[in-house]
Amino acid sequence: MPYNKFEEYNINITDDTKNRFKDIIKDIGEDVEREGLLKTPERASKAMKFLTQGYHQDAAEILKSAMFKESYNEMVIVKDIELYSLCEHHMLPFFGKAHIAYIPNGQIVGLSKIPRIVDVFARRLQVQERLTEQILDCINDTLKPQGVAVVIEASHMCMMMRGVQKQNSVTTTSGFRGQFEKIETRNEFLKLISEKLS
């Protein structure tokens, strides 16, 4: 089954949304009645709702649904989490990877919940900096770990397909709380995420 196909099927689209997309297609000079475009307003509406479904999801609840008491208190790192978001200025995609670590403080979280909360915040109109902070704050406030770190590396289509048209620039943002504010802990995390598994 394709990635998150289930959620895509459950999206309800109103005629208002479809008609707005129809108007945009007309405005760019296309023929909305030609065969290939007949269903496009509906498809585009569904795609936009899917890509912004994070507004209707509660990241803290997702974490809370799988928190377990455990005495492990070393760093837990989930790296190379792919993410797709939309820049709030142009509504064009930015995409890349998130690397997330935390040091438990009596509780661990189900590993899959970390990529899930990345998606909750990524599927909104975003800037990369706020996306980074929201993931960081959510883990910090909900799991209350000894520390949490988030690094996001992303390419922005609004800088590639239009505007400045730079194809190879990658933007890196990061945020650190608790133990990761200490330089040694932060460096250990940065070293571990930059190492390739052999």
Ligand SMILES: Nc1nc2c(ncn2[C@@H]2O[C@H](COP(=O)(O)OP(=O)(O)OP(=O)(O)O)[C@@H](O)[C@H]2O)c(=O)[nH]1
């Ligand atoms: N800080 C930050 N800027 C972003 C992000 N996504 C897009 N932008 C930038 O948002 C800015 C919007 O600037 P404006 O000058 O208002 O828009 P614009 O005329 O379309 O700018 P250009 O892209 O330079 O053509 C641009 O510099 C984009 O590169 C992001 O995640 N973080």
Ligand SMILES: [Zn+2]
């Ligand atoms: Zn943009």
